[in-house]
Amino acid sequence: KQEVTQIPAALSVPEGENLVLNCSFTDSAIYNLQWFRQDPGKGLTSLLLIQSSQREQTSGRLNASLDKSSGRSTLYIAASQPGDSATYLCAVRQAWEWGGSEKLVFGKGTKLTVNP
Amino acid sequence: GAVVSQHPSRVICKSGTSVKIECRSLDFQATTMFWYRQFPKQSLMLMATSNEGSKATYEQGVEKDKFLINHASLTLSTLTVTSAHPEDSSFYICSARRLARLNEQFFGPGTRLTVL
Numbered sequence: 326k327q328e329v330t331q332i333p334a335a336l337s338v339p340e341g342e343n344l345v346l347n348c349s350f351t352d353s354a355i356y357n358l359q360w361f362r363q364d365p366g367k368g369l370t371s372l373l374l375i376q377s378s379q380r381e382q383t384s385g386r387l388n389a390s391l392d393k394s395s396g397r398s399t400l401y402i403a404a405s406q407p408g409d410s411a412t413y414l415c416a417v418r419q420a421w422e423w424g425g426s427e428k429l430v431f432g433k434g435t436k437l438t439v440n441p
Numbered sequence: 442g443a444v445v446s447q448h449p450s451r452v453i454c455k456s457g458t459s460v461k462i463e464c465r466s467l468d469f470q471a472t473t474m475f476w477y478r479q480f481p482k483q484s485l486m487l488m489a490t491s492n493e494g495s496k497a498t499y500e501q502g503v504e505k506d507k508f509l510i511n512h513a514s515l516t517l518s519t520l521t522v523t524s525a526h527p528e529d530s531s532f533y534i535c536s537a538r539r540l541a542r543l544n545e546q547f548f549g550p551g552t553r554l555t556v557l
Contacts (some may be wrong), residue, residue: 329484361548368447368550369485370533377450414484429536429546431484 463537
């Protein structure tokens, strides 16, 4: 059974600092990995999607890497800002164990606070 | 593009009543819709997957007679929580996948359900 773990569970940094969020998964047979942002009481906003054949994706100050063989992904945030404060969720897309449509399996998230 | 809406955003109901939550894909046709539940400080847990015009597929441990899902059209899915109890209080999030981009899901803003 796929398990997705995110470390740390919470992180507090001063504004301007570069930071890394970690995600690990137990089953490397994934189709892709996606990083989301969730603000309190809100839905999910997709940040980056990395296909299983890719090593990294970049969008603005965000860079996500994927090492499928070791079951790891990182989300790098450069020059953090108070507006980056949110919970960041990692999810992997995999086939169901008994076949059929694939599904997303989520980690519990990392709650990021960027202090002005 | 790829906007998913949910209605209502918040609902409070008495124990024993039924509550219906709507999920709509506003600017695309969703071949598949997903319903998730999220408890405080926990990850999103997939409840069921529905394809337009067919019965929903429920995850293990999710009661299909309690959580009724109808995917009547390519832009609308509904989740009805029947005979709601306080333990059903949670944040319900729907997600939709479109035909053109099968490996990416778009999430709604969520519905906060409180059962008194």
